[in-house]
Amino acid sequence: MVAELMIGNAIVPFLFAGAFVLMALGAYHMNPSRNKISGVATGIVATVGGIFMIMNVIMFQSSSSPMGTMGPISNYMAGLGILYGLFFTMIGLILIVGAKLNVMAPIAIVVGWITLAYAVFFNMALGHIIPGGNWIYLASVAYMWFIAMNIAGFSMAGKVSERFNGGFLMWSSLYTFAIPGILMALAIGHV
Amino acid sequence: MSSMGTLMGIEVIIVIIGYIVAYYVYTAVLANEDIDASSDGAGIARLFKEQLK
Numbered sequence: 702m703v704a705e706l707m708i709g710n711a712i713v714p715f716l717f718a719g720a721f722v723l724m725a726l727g728a729y730h731m732n733p734s735r736n737k738i739s740g741v742a743t744g745i746v747a748t749v750g751g752i753f754m755i756m757n758v759i760m761f762q763s764s765s766s767p768m769g770t771m772g773p774i775s776n777y778m779a780g781l782g783i784l785y786g787l788f789f790t791m792i793g794l795i796l797i798v799g800a801k802l803n804v805m806a807p808i809a810i811v812v813g814w815i816t817l818a819y820a821v822f823f824n825m826a827l828g829h830i831i832p833g834g835n836w837i838y839l840a841s842v843a844y845m846w847f848i849a850m851n852i853a854g855f856s857m858a859g860k861v862s863e864r865f866n867g868g869f870l871m872w873s874s875l876y877t878f879a880i881p882g883i884l885m886a887l888a889i890g891h892v
Numbered sequence: 893m894s895s896m897g898t899l900m901g902i903e904v905i906i907v908i909i910g911y912i913v914a915y916y917v918y919t920a921v922l923a924n925e926d927i928d929a930s931s932d933g934a935g936i937a938r939l940f941k942e943q944l945k
Binding site: 855 | 895911935
């Protein structure tokens with residue numbers, strides 16, 4: 702139980718940073734007739750959040766203290782964490798500079814499909830590697846990101862309505878970052 | 893451990909499918925420069941320029 706508490710608490714700052722970034726990006730896309738300056742503000746939130754996420758993962762990997770490592774989760778989540786940290790940092794910098802986002806469309810789709818590979822892995826393999834581990838919620842988060850990143854990619858390429866993308870991102874912020882963050886921080890459930 | 897081998901095969905196929913989808917989206921993006929619903933181009937460069945006016 703103690704080990705589970707440490708695992709849960711260590712990843713929480715990472716999750717809340719992600720919730721911030723997604724809330725900002727979702728709200729930005731929900732309003733297509735927005736003020737132009739809001740792109741710079743959203744970009745700052747995404748850049749700071751993305752750099753914070755990368756810092757978190759590097760910190761967890763380089764620390765040798767039990768609190769520093771995320772335990773079994775860290776071994777499987779670090780790649781995914783860096784993937785999203787990098788993506789958010791790039792989106793943020795593009796919004797700050799004011800360049801076009803459409804080049805990020807294929808990158809979003811590739812990130813989404815790599816996340817699907819993680820989701821299949823969480824579903825099929827982790828129960829055997831870590832006996833008794835409950836990875837159902839984690840797998841559902843990864844499936845959700847597969848859908849969300851594909852919607853984001855096709856939206857940036859102009860194929861899906863921007864408001865739909867924004868709404869889905871705001872829902873993803875709640876379901877995939879804020880809710881698991883609260884569950885793990887307060888040790889209500891071990892995800 | 894043949895199930896792990898099957899799993900790895902599935903993973904590789906998923907990522908390859910992802911790259912194919914991304915390639916088609918990328919060509920669509922490159923073919924039409926006007927499709928961009930996401931950024932309206934108010935960057936720091938323009939903001940500084942407007943401040944200096």
